[in-house]
Each structure stands twice: as C-alpha cells, then as structure tokens.
C-alpha cells in the first residue's frame with residue numbers, strides 16, 4: 001500500500017487523545033491581518049477551522065486587518081498613526097476601519113470557510129450587544145476598551161453548529177462605533193466564553209527573547225519584565241496584554257503562534273508538538 005496513506009491513518013489514530021481532550025471545547029482564534037497573507041493560506045486556515053468544528057470543537061474566529069486598513073487609508077490619502085500598537089482613530093478613520101473590517105476582511109473569511117463546507121456567519125462586536133465599549137485613552141480617539149461582552153449570540157451559534165466570524169468593532173453606550181484592537185477584542189470574547197484556548201495567530205513564530213529565540217512557554221512575570229525592558233514592542237504589546245487579561249478572565253491558556261505556518265491551529269491543538277509560545281495561568 002502507498003506509504004502516505006498509512007502515514008495519514010497513523011496520524012489520525014495518534015490524534016485520538018487530543019480529539020477527546022478538545023471535544024466540545026471552545027477555542028477562540030484571533031487571525032491577525034499579517035497572518036492572512038495569500039489566498040492559499042486563507043483556504044488552509046478555513047479548512048483547519050472547518051475540521052475543528054467537524055470533530056466537535058467550537059471555534060470562534062475574531063479577525064484583525066490592520067494592513068488592509070492601512071492600504072485603504074493610503075488610497076484615500078488619510079494619514080494614520082499608532083500609539084503602543086493601537087491606531088489613533090478619528091471619525092473619518094472609523095468609517096474606513098468599519099468598511100474594511102466588516103465589508104472586506106470579514107466577508108473574505110466567511111466565504112473561505114463556506115467554500116470548505118463549514119457554516120460560517122459574519123458579525124461584528126456591534127451585533128446583538130456582543131461588545132460594549134468605553135473610550136480607552138483620550139489620545140486614541142474612537143478606540144474602544146470592552147466593558148461588557150454578551151456572548152449569548154455566540155452560544156446560540158455554537159449550538160447550531162455555526163462558526164462565528166467577528167470583526168473587532170464595538171458599540172458605546174451612546175450608540176457610537178468604536179475601533180477595537182483585534183487582539184483586545186479576541187481576549188474579551190475568550191474571557192466572556194471562559195474559552196479553553198485563545199490562539200493568537202500572527203506573523204512570527206512566537207514571543208522572542210532579546211536574543212531572538214522563541215520562548216515556547218512564558219509566565220506573566222516574564223511578559224511584564226519584557227514589556228518594561230522593551231524586548232516586547234509594537235503589535236506584540238497588545239497581544240501579550242491580551243493573553244494575560246484573558247487568563248485573568250478565566251481562559252485556560254493562551255498561545256501566540258505563526259498563522260502562516262502550515263496547519264498552525266491543528267498542530268497546536270491536535271499534536272504533542274504544539275506550536276508558538278504558550279502562556280498559562282500561574
């Protein structure tokens with residue numbers, strides 16, 4: 001018999017304990033704009049998510065789209081700047097952010113999952129009272145900090161076998177729209193669902209130390225130290241902040257991993273090998 005088929009059967013057999021461990025688990029996956037790359041990578045991600053659902057996991061997708069927002073702002077000649085990894089958002093920028101996240105990025109992910117045979121439905125934090133926000137910092141304009149997350153709609157969707165795909169927008173108490181960093185939104189949702197895993201997919205293999213080596217396990221204390229000494233910088237700041245807040249909020253473990261690596265999510269959940277940097281409570 002062809003050896004590849006034997007290897008496939010063996011792989012499936014070896015995955016059994018992991019499939020059992022994650023049966024009915026809730027896994028929140030943040031797909032960063034940098035991890036979205038090519039159509040092939042998107043198709044593979046969609047296939048992995050569809051497979052997860054097929055074997056009884058409840059995947060919840062929260063996406064970013066920073067690079068896509070940047071290119072649309074450039075086309076419209078609108079300047080944009082970041083403070084500590086978050087986009088300063090005025091009313092004009094907010095319109096573009098919403099248009100790109102809900103109109104382009106969200107729709108692309110939903111379509112990719114549908115093409116793999118999964119049932120995906122796109123929504124944003126503004127739908128069904130999912131994420132209510134307040135102003136995070138006066139310097140950032142319409143950037144929201146989630147104050148209340150109502151995950152009921154997500155539970156209803158999971159019960160029906162639907163994979164939610166969520167754009168990181170929120171609603172203020174006065175009905176205004178807020179831009180939420182994708183990592184922050186994913187962490188808040190993971191905490192509200194008391195998720196078993198929060199997977200933060202990005203474009204690096206994990207959190208690196210000052211020598212550039214990926215740390216496979218990290219503690220909260222290590223993270224705080226690395227933020228203070230500047231080893232963790234830029235977009236990695238909201239990511240690690242999110243991981244810590246999610247753990248405080250009741251998530252069992254958070255993992256920062258390379259979304260461009262082949263079958264990144266499956267590798268992390270269903271093999272002994274794991275992937276990226278894992279941060280556990282403690």
Ligand SMILES: Nc1ncnc2c1ncn2[C@@H]1O[C@H](COP(=O)(O)OP(=O)(O)O)[C@@H](O)[C@H]1O
Nearest residue numbers: 032033034202203204207208231232233235236
């Ligand atoms: N200590 C670190 N380890 C790994 N990446 C880091 C670190 N400090 C800063 N970074 C930067 O953070 C980036 C990931 O954040 P970001 O670009 O916002 O990703 P995404 O768009 O996937 O959310 C990496 O590409 C890297 O340039």
Ligand SMILES: CC(=O)N[C@@H](CCC(=O)OP(=O)(O)O)C(=O)O
Nearest residue numbers: 033064065066086087180181182
């Ligand atoms: C407040 C804030 O910074 N919002 C982000 C939302 C998108 C995002 O988080 O995209 P990535 O995950 O691809 O970086 C932004 O405007 O770029």
